Amino acid sequence: MEEGHMDVEVRVFGSLRRYMDQKNKPYHFHHRIDGKGCQANFLAKQIGLPIEEVEAVFRNGKVINIFDKVMPGDRVSFFPFGTPGPYRIFLGIMRDIHKQR
16 A cells, blocks of 8 residues: 555445446445545545435445545445435435535
């Protein structure tokens, strides 16, 4: 691993997986980011996901805003729109993840 860079563990779910299929990438992989971290929306773009199709981002098992920072060593998951209602409440998915704070 290069100095100043480390990996995040990435998982892609649902209809977002088609973007991984187009690049012959797995749905669960490690991706190198800068050692200082990056915003989740930047990570999504880096791996080829259109952010307008991402409804929820999880960092280490908790829902975050798409503009929140992820750090090396984090587990980051991307979910598309269309998660069924009861699961949305259970998972804590909020509609305003695209609002910058």
